[in-house]
Amino acid sequence: MRLYGAALRMGCFDWDLDTGVMCMDATAHEVFDVRPDEYDGRPETLAARVPPVEAHRLDRIVAHALKDGSETYGAYFRVRCRGGTLRWTHTHGCIRRDDTGRPRRIVGIVRDATRELGDTPPAAREPVDQDAERRRTTSIVQGTTAALAHARTVRDVIDVLKDTHGLAHLGASNLVMGLVEAGRIRLVAEGPAGSFVPGTRVTRIDEPYPMSEVVRTLAPRYIESAEDFARSYPLLWPHIAGLGITSAAYLPLIAQARPIGALGLLYEAKTGFTVEERNVLVALGSSIAQSLQRAMFYEQEKDLAQGLQQAMLPRTIPGVPGAEIAVRYRSAALGRDIGGDWYDVIPLSGSRVGAVIGDVQGHDTHAAAVMGQLRIVLRAYAAEGHMPATVMARASGFLHELDTDRFATCLYAEVDLMTGVVQFVRAGHLDPVLQLSDGSCRRVPVDGGLPLGLSAEFGRLDYPVTTLELDPGQTLLLCTDGLVEVPGADLDDGMRALTELAATGPRDLSELADRLCEIVDGRGGDDDAALLLLRRREIDAPRSGGRLQQHVAPSDPEALAEARHMIRAAVRAWGAGERADEIELVADELITNALMHTDGAAVVTLRVLSGADRRLRVDVEDSSSALPRRREAGEDGVSGRGLLLVDLLADAWGVDARGGGKCVWCEFVVPARNEGV
Structure with missing residues (x-):
């Protein structure tokens, strides 16, 4: 058998x-x-x-x-x-x-x-069965048209046309499509694999090719036999003769009375086209042209929206000594509207830096415009030296006074890279995430107030401040809800998933940012997302070896005596005994000046900074914005010599604006502990 x-x-x-x-x-x-x-x-x-x-x-x-x-x-x-x-x-x-x-x-x-x-x-x-064949053809036309109605991009249109359940069932074995761009036809699709003709990726409209012809004449071209193909297009035929093509239909894609491209369907084992087949192809060509034009408009508007969004964000992130920073923005995968998500990094006086993440309500150009204004204003308030809570309160008042009904969530973190002290203020935004030096992560609960705009409307502008110690090698992760929010899922679950992903991600900050954004890239969605990562450097950021603070009221002599005692004890305990008299004298001068020339209290802070040189730093904060100035003292004068004394004895000193007040600081180089007394 x-x-x-x-x-x-x-x-x-x-x-x-x-x-x-x-x-x-x-x-x-x-x-x-x-x-x-x-x-x-x-x-x-x-x-x-x-x-x-x-x-x-x-x-x-x-x-x-x-x-x-x-x-x-x-x-x-x-x-x-x-x-x-x-x-x-x-x-x-x-x-x-x-x-x-x-x-x-x-x-x-x-x-x-x-x-x-x-x-x-x-x-x-x-x-x-002619009736059955006609029903089949009608079904394919209807199915292809319906699929094209859902195509958003040019790639989507191409995928519909190359779908094995689409035009191929009309008998086409090969497909080519080109778009008209600046007087040329750029090939955007061809198939199946191995059928590309060299030299046809970009062709001129006046060249002797069938796609060029239908674009010039705005009329379809039906090639009914292999002989017709070889005779009409001798430059093209030798390259496709081996594909077994016996006929072809080239259709101009016309939208609003102008050609935007051309489509070619090549057939095996078929000769000639009936009137009904030609009518079907013309109808399909019209449907494809309309879908293609919608896709091209969509991509143009999306590119414009993304360009506008990027223009609203900082062009570059400044280099900050003592910190490594990575930022990312992802626009919505669905829809062409832009959002109001933003990030910002603000260098401040001394060793401080501000990190901002925020989200304006809505997904349109108005949200982007409000975001741009709010970002600039918040940056200005922070650069003026206002405390974090004041920065947030003033930004809320500004947004409330704008001619808009939008509100915004925001998280502002002021980081002192010398001491590692971070002050958080949160306005209806997500909590930050802290990544430890070993890579493990945890969510940091931050006390918060109402979103910007709403807090001013309801008169609740007192934003609480949450403090955190950021050690060298640790990383802050700030993001908007577009990175963690999934429709139908709990937001806390999204935050846990983000925390777990960060904990298992790469240690390189840029690679970690890319890994986290893969959530958005893979999921798609109708919300944009912003991400900011800030890591305190292991080497560049000095480490605090000790920290003491004392509040001195203007009419409390005991508090002043306690502050002097604290300074004297700390200087000796931290191994600065050789310079004890100098440090006590300068600190006492700064405290006295703060109490004499302001109406409020003084806050004295002592800390040891470990870097290239071991330094002892004294900060004296008060509520006056008036800056100290050196002046000449008279022969019999008892004042005017304070700053001269500070300048003479301290290794470095300066003044930092702090919103409604200031901080006068000085630093003294002191020996390491094993070199001290």
């Missing part, structure tokens, strides 16, 4: 419908002209040997037999051999069903039918 089948070129197959695996014998491989090592047991692999028109007709026959309860089916179809020639083939299958009537397997034969049919068309053996 095997010898008889081989002589007749008749092979067998066994198709398991549950697993999709179809086993074939050696003769069946020969009928399909595939080697055993080329076939993986999947019927889809044979698609390269069966033209699309034949494959669709065969699929339709098999599917109909499976659905109507038939036990057998038979069909003629053509197979394309390696050399490109077509030969007739016949298959007969027996459907094996279970007790419920569900089809489980198909066992059958496939044989070479060349001698049997010769050049006889399939219609001679299989009459085609």
Whole structure:
């Protein structure tokens, strides 16, 4: 039987419908002209040997037999051999069903039918139901049009056209599409793989190619035979002759009375186009052109929106000594509206830096405009030296006075990179995340107030301040809700997922930022997202070796005496005994000046800074914005020599504005502990 089948070129197959695996014998491989090592047991692999028109007709026959309860089916179809020639083939299958009537397997034969049919068309053996064919064509047109209606981008349009359930079922085996750009046609799609013609990626409209012709004439071009193709386009034909193309239809894509591109459908085993086929193709070309124009407008508007959003954000992030910073912004994947998310890094006086993350309500140009104004104002308030709570309160008042009904959430962190002290103020925003030096992460609960704009409207401008010690090597993670919020999911779950991802992410800050943004890139969505990472440097940021603070009221001599005692004890305890008298004298002068020339109290802070030089720093803060100035003292004067004394004894000193007040500071180089007394 095997010898008889081989002589007749008749092979067998066994198709398991549950697993999709179809086993074939050696003769069946020969009928399909595939080697055993080329076939993986999947019927889809044979698609390269069966033209699309034949494959669709065969699929339709098999599917109909499976659905109507038939036990057998038979069909003629053509197979394309390696050399490109077509030969007739016949298959007969027996459907094996279970007790419920569900089809489980198909066992059958496939044989070479060349001698049997010769050049006889399939219609001679299989009459085609014209009404059924018309319904099929109509269904494909409707399905393709519906799919195009959901296409947002040019890539989406191309994917619809190349979908095996789309235009290919009209018989097209190859597809090319080009867009008109600056008097040229740029090829944006071609298929299948291996069909690209060198030199046609960009062509001029006046060149002798079919796509150029339909763009010039605004009329479709139907090439009805291989001879017609070779005669009409001698430059193109030699490159595609090996593809087995027998006809083609090139359609101009016209929108608003101007050509925006051209579409080419190339066919195998087909010659000529009926009037009905031409009408269908013209209708499809119109639908494709409209969808393509919508996609092009969408991409242009999205590019414009993203450009506007980026213009509102800082162009560059300044280098901050003692810190490593990474920022990211991701626009919404869905929709073309821009959002109000922003980040900012603000260098402040001394060793301080401000980090801001915020989100204005809404996703439109108005939200972006409000964001731009709010970012600039908040930056200005922080640079003026206002305390973090004051910065947030003033920004809220500014937003409330704008002609807008939008509010904004915001998180502001002021980081002293010398001491590691971070002061957080939160206005309805997400809590920050802290990554420790070992990579582990935790959410930092921060006391908060109402969002900006709302707090001013309701008269609740007192924002609480939360303090955190940031050690060298530790990282602050600030983000907007677009990075963690998933529709239908709890926000806390999103924050936990972000924390876990950061804990397992790379240590490189830029790579970590990219990894975190993969959440947005992979998920898509209709909300934008902003991210700011700030890491205190291990080497560049000096470490605080001690910190003491004393509050001195203007009319409390005991507090002044306690401050002097604290200074004296700290100087000796921290190994600065050799300079104890100098430090006590300068600190006493600064405290006295603060109490004499202001109406409020003074706050004295002592700390040891470890860096290139070990330094003892004295900060004296008061509520007066008037800056101290040196002046000449008279011969009998008892004042005017204070700052001269500070300048003479301290290694460095200066004044930092602090909102409604100031901080006068001085530093003394002191020996390391093992070198001191």
